[in-house]
Amino acid sequence: MRRRRFFGSFRAFRERLMRLRARARGRGAALRDPARRIALPKRKGAAALLSVSAVALAGASDIAIRAEPRTAPPVVEQAVFDPAIRRDAADLATSEAMVAALVEEEGVRYRVYRDVAGYPTVGVGHLVLPEDNLRLGQRITHARAMKLLERDLEKAEAGVRDLLAGLPVNQNEFDALVDLVFNVGIGNVSPEESPRLNAAIRAGDYEAIAAELEYTTAAGRVAGGLIHRSERRTQIFLDADYEDPRSA
Numbered sequence: 001m002r003r004r005r006f007f008g009s010f011r012a013f014r015e016r017l018m019r020l021r022a023r024a025r026g027r028g029a030a031l032r033d034p035a036r037r038i039a040l041p042k043r044k045g046a047a048a049l050l051s052v053s054a055v056a057l058a059g060a061s062d063i064a065i066r067a068e069p070r071t072a073p074p075v076v077e078q079a080v081f082d083p084a085i086r087r088d089a090a091d092l093a094t095s096e097a098m099v100a101a102l103v104e105e106e107g108v109r110y111r112v113y114r115d116v117a118g119y120p121t122v123g124v125g126h127l128v129l130p131e132d133n134l135r136l137g138q139r140i141t142h143a144r145a146m147k148l149l150e151r152d153l154e155k156a157e158a159g160v161r162d163l164l165a166g167l168p169v170n171q172n173e174f175d176a177l178v179d180l181v182f183n184v185g186i187g188n189v190s191p192e193e194s195p196r197l198n199a200a201i202r203a204g205d206y207e208a209i210a211a212e213l214e215y216t217t218a219a220g221r222v223a224g225g226l227i228h229r230s231e232r233r234t235q236i237f238l239d240a241d242y243e244d245p246r247s248a
Helices: 002-032 042-048 096-106 142-164 171-184 195-203 206-210 224-239
Strands: 050-053 064-067 109-114 120-123
Touching: 096 171, 096 224, 120 142, 142 171, 142 195, 171 224, 195 206, 206 224
Parallel strands: none
Antiparallel strands: 050 064, 109 120
């Protein structure tokens, strides 16, 4: 129940954040556009649409007022996003289905604890860093947990883009790789630590990539939870199936 509430709250938080970012980008574009920088105030702009010309007619002193019609802006058709089409990872972000699955796997904990590898962790699988200024047993707020998750997802997405090095992926393939980097860290998918995964990416062999998504050990020991998570990650990559295999 807590996980569902958290995901709903996080989704609303992320939507607000995306709207704010889009608004900021729009303001930046307006400042860069000379035509918009010199836009007239609303009343003057409306008046400028009307041109008034005095027409001298024989035996008359009428003033003809001509209103020039406003040209309707061209209709721009929005392309429909197809999650099955492979594209540059720069055009993708973690899907809601993946965030929900990730929250299910990691859980939500507001008090700093040690994970299965012994590392201080809090929120949704956030590895506590020195700059977090948190210690074991300390509590954080719900809002901070959401911000930590957003930050960690951005790091994982950036790590996946670097890992793929231009190889196109579809939405579920991207999601599975985000889960992998989120779970094990970008360092553990480096060419030195994961040579077969990197070789499969360089070869563009998607089946081979799927075969390298299993990471089942923590602190040198096999963890049951990681076995199931790896199975789920692989089915997301291959079949776009985000369901928990333990519930089957």
